[in-house]
Structure formats: C-alpha cells, structure tokens
Amino acid sequence: MIARCSVDYVGRLTAHLPPAVRLLMVKADGSVSVHADDRAYKPLNWMSPPCRIEEAPGVWRVVNRTGEELRITIEEILQDSSYDLGVDPGLVKDGVEAHLQELLAASPAVLGSGLTLVRREYPTAIGPVDLLCRWADTSADTGTVAVETTRLVEAVPAVGAVPAVGGVSAVGAAGPGEAGRSGRGEAPTAARHAAVEVKRVAGIDAVEQLTRYLELLGRDPLLAPVRGILAAQEIKHQARVLAQDRGIECVVVDYEALRGTKRDELTLF
Amino acid sequence: MIARCSVDYVGRLTAHLPPAVRLLMVKADGSVSVHADDRAYKPLNWMSPPCRIEEAPGVWRVVNRTGEELRITIEEILQDSSYDLGVDPGLVKDGVEAHLQELLAASPAVLGSGLTLVRREYPTAIGPVDLLCRWADTSADTGTVAVETTRLVEAVPAVGAVPAVGGVSAVGAAGPGEAGRSGRGEAPTAARHAAVEVKRVAGIDAVEQLTRYLELLGRDPLLAPVRGILAAQEIKHQARVLAQDRGIECVVVDYEALRGTKRDELTLF
DNA sequence: ATCTATATTTCGAGG
DNA sequence: CCTCGAAGTATAGAT
Numbered sequence A, B: 001m002i003a004r005c006s007v008d009y010v011g012r013l014t015a016h017l018p019p020a021v022r023l024l025m026v027k028a029d030g031s032v033s034v035h036a037d038d039r040a041y042k043p044l045n046w047m048s049p050p051c052r053i054e055e056a057p058g059v060w061r062v063v064n065r066t067g068e069e070l071r072i073t074i075e076e077i078l079q080d081s082s083y084d085l086g087v088d089p090g091l092v093k094d095g096v097e098a099h100l101q102e103l104l105a106a107s108p109a110v111l112g113s114g115l116t117l118v119r120r121e122y123p124t125a126i127g128p129v130d131l132l133c134r135w136a137d138t139s140a141d142t143g144t145v146a147v148e149t150t151r152l153v154e155a156v157p158a159v160g161a162v163p164a165v166g167g168v169s170a171v172g173a174a175g176p177g178e179a180g181r182s183g184r185g186e187a188p189t190a191a192r193h194a195a196v197e198v199k200r201v202a203g204i205d206a207v208e209q210l211t212r213y214l215e216l217l218g219r220d221p222l223l224a225p226v227r228g229i230l231a232a233q234e235i236k237h238q239a240r241v242l243a244q245d246r247g248i249e250c251v252v253v254d255y256e257a258l259r260g261t262k263r264d265e266l267t268l269f
Numbered sequence C: 001a002t003c004t005a006t007a008t009t010t011c012g013a014g015g
Numbered sequence D: 001c002c003t004c005g006a007a008g009t010a011t012a013g014a015t
Helices: A096-108 A176-182 A202-219 A237-245 A255-260 B096-108 B175-183 B204-217 B238-244 B255-260
Strands: A002-010 A014-026 A032-035 A045-047 A051-056 A058-066 A070-079 A092-094 A115-122 A129-135 A149-150 A192-200 A227-237 A248-253 B002-010 B012-026 B030-033 B043-048 B051-056 B059-066 B069-079 B092-094 B115-122 B129-135 B147-150 B193-202 B226-233 B248-253
Touching: A002 A255, A032 A070, A045 A058, A045 A070, A051 B092, A096 A115, A096 A129, A096 A227, A096 A255, A115 A192, A129 A202, A129 B069, A129 B096, A149 B248, A192 A202, A202 A237, A202 A248, A227 A237, A237 A248, A255 B069, A255 B115, B002 B043, B002 B255, B012 B069, B030 B069, B030 B129, B096 B115, B096 B193, B096 B255, B115 B193, B129 B204, B193 B204, B204 B226, B204 B238, B204 B248, B238 B248
Parallel strands: A192 A227, A227 A248, B193 B226, B226 B248
Antiparallel strands: A002 A014, A002 A070, A014 A032, A014 B092, A032 A045, A051 A058, A058 A070, A092 B012, A115 A129, A129 A192, A149 A248, B002 B012, B002 B069, B012 B030, B030 B043, B051 B059, B059 B069, B115 B129, B129 B193, B147 B248
C-alpha cells in the first residue's frame, strides 16, 4: 500500500515519523514494514514477527508479545493491492564463514606448517572452537600458498597505539602468550595444539573470542601448549595489533585461491 | 512488482534464489530488493545504493561500483505499479545509547554515591570511554533511585558456567580487580576514578570492552585507582557473571525513571 | 527461553 | 576514504 501516513513506535525505544507518503508492506506472517523511496535494505520502521495487527479505520496498531507497538495513522490511501506469494524455496549461499572453515579444515597446513586437524567445532565450556589442530615441532617454516602469515617472531610487544596493554601478562596467567612461548626452548611437550578462529572479517571481538578459548584450553594438560591462530579473509589493523600483543598468529586467507587449491600443496613434499 | 523470478547474487558471496513468486521493490535511488512473504526487516536479496540497473527484457542486472551484481530473471509479471514518494522527512528517535549516556552524565551519582563527572567520551589510545568519573571515599552507600546495583562485596569469584576463567588474575596485572581493591584498606590515593561503559543491552562484549579500557586507565598514575562500572538498561546474565568476576560493578538503569529524574536526588543531602 | 555468533549486516560519526 | 562502534540490529543455531 502507498499511503500518506504518520508512524509511532514505542518499544525498545520511542520513534516518530511525521506525515508523509510511504510504502506499507504487510506480509503473510503479520509483520509490517514502512519504507521510504531510498535504501534497499532497511525499512524506516517495522514490526518483526510474531506480531498481530489490529486494524481500525485510519489506524493500524501492530503489537507483539513483549508489548512493543507500531502505530500507523493513515491519512490517505494512494494505492492498495495484495497478492499471496506462498512460501519461498529459500536462498542458497556460498562463501560464508562456514565454507571458509570447511576449506581450512581440509587444508589446515595452510595455517602453519605441520598443522593437522583434530576436529571442527571443538566443544568447550564456553562454546565451540572453530578448528582445533595438532602441530608437529617443525622449526623450519615453508612458504604458504595464497596466504600471508604474520608470526610473533620477536618477543617484543611493539603495540603501536596501545602501549603496554598486554606487556605485563595482561592476557592471563596460563594464557596464549605463555602457551605460545612454551613451545620454544624448553623441553618439548607431548601435546601441542592450536585453536583456530575463522572469520570473514576479523575485528577486535574475534581476538577477544579466541583469547577466551585460549585461556580455557591452555589450562588443559592434555592440550597445552595451545597456540592461537586467527584466520580471516580480512583482518582489521586494531585486531592484528591486539592479536600480536597476545601472541596470537594472524593468517590472511584468500578464499578464491583456497577454493582452487582443493589439495594442500604443503603436504605434497 | 510481483513476479515469478529467479535471482543470482555475485559479490561478497555467491547466492541463488530458485524460481518463485516474489515482490521486487525498485526505489528512487536505484536500489533493488527482493522480498518473500515473511519477515518484515530483511529482504531475501538486495543491492544497496549506489548502484545502477541495466534493464533488458526478462532480465535485470543491478551492479555497483565494486563489481557486485544482482541478476533478476523475470519469468512472469503478476502485478506492476509505481509511485514517486518524494523525500522522507525522516525518523525521530529517543532512547538510544547516546540519550542514556546523556542522562547518566547529568546524574552520575546514580551510578554510585560520590561519583562526579570528569568528562563524556574520555579519549584513550584504544578509543573513547563513555564516561569518566571521579569518586569521593564515601564508605556508606546510600540507596539509589530507579537503579538496582550489584557490587563485588565478596572477593569470591563464583564464576558459574566458566570455572576459573578469571580466577588466576586473568584480567590483567594492573587490571580493574586490583584497582577496585586498592581503594579499600590501604592508604587513600589522591586520584580515584571510575570508567563507565554505557549500553542499552550489555553482553559479554561490553565487559570485554570495559576491561580493555580499565587495563589501560588503571596504569595511569593520574587516574588510578580506576573502578569499572557497566551501566545498561539490561545486563545479560553471562555478562553480569563475567563483570563480577573481574570486579566490575553492574548498574541496571531505568531509562524512563531516569528521564523523569532530571535532578539527582542523591546530591540533595 | 536464553544466549552466542554471524551478517552480502546497514548506518552513521569521526579521523 | 577508511575505521570503528551502535543497531528497536535481525537471524540462525545451540544450550
């Protein structure tokens, strides 16, 4: 329906739309959205299902269970039509995080030489880790395909904008920094693991997420030492800084190239 | 337009919609969205502006500057109408985080007795802190209005679902736990501050965010000791647990009541 | 029902 | 232009 209307929303916040001509869309599930003549994605205002429409002459009250209300006052109807679309077969996607995780699970050595998959979605008390890998003590690092790796070679923090944030073991007693370091110099441990967080775009939140997992896994004697690896198609600068500061490795993955590389060249020595 | 169509999107990912009847919305800015008969908010597929439509018989190609493409193959047109809505006067909002921050800045004592505002959006190397406050050493805690406060009275961690995550000073050497404690017992320090994170709904991410600020501010001798206060209209349980474990205070704020309370009763002694 | 993580997030502000 | 954080985020999946 095209109509001149004003809209009031009272719920999680209060919002008001002064009178103007807008498109009103009422769907089969009772949901309502109000659209202006720009922006493809976001409605000006809306009520998500499940909700109920109480239709009075000139006023629509759309309410949901939690007491939120969308009130549409219709001043003038300019167009009105309806059609039953039926159910939609739905969208088929390719290239999201799940797919990236799948590809990396098939070629874990891309993330670091000697890495082998233990399992995807490794369960922990605070949620599943995207990938848990085991690693051999390969001192020499071979080159990688379609991947640019950043490793914490020096122990120097070098936290540009954030001086000394993690300098005093701010990450945690048995945290990833410690775990990462313990792999070198001391007597080799039987278990060596790596927790991998996969993201399309990695922000600071991804580093925090991985840090929480590492705090937990690093204390498990059956797993320790546990390296942290952040693998993403894009890693934000702030995320990279924080990750390096915490001894977490960053790997930028080229999705297209990885998809081309079904087999892992690194294992074909 | 209501039409039987199939849709292909190639861009940040690849997606396909098999043939079905859907609503196609073309807006004045050239943006296009494809809707099914459910969900008020999200289109099945779309192309955001700025973009261009190349219309051929039976096929719409919608492309943008970055090379993303939405291809709509129209098999049958069932309804077609258009209307020029003109520009929309726009939405007026009330009750978002900025508003809450404003109100709390005006009445900081609501967050804890003796608190006074130093400044809003206090700048740090890792971003601005919502509110920075100074606090007097008021041992007696007066009741607050429209607020339910949870304080770390006992030093016991008691981290329900996440055993011992923060138990071994996982928060950081000079972190908030330490800072919070140093205000009691020892010789009083000249500077006493509180970093306040304001959220409408506070999740674990809010606690992490505040923790990062506290790691930084707690090491500043001009500010320390720095308490951490999480102020929100709603605090998720997990966030509350993590906050308490890290010595961060939680304050639930009633927006409506706070808006009514322009003046802060606590300062009227 | 609640919570967590993702999103072609979108959107806006600030550097 | 990019980066970062908020959103009535919405939405899907898991506990």
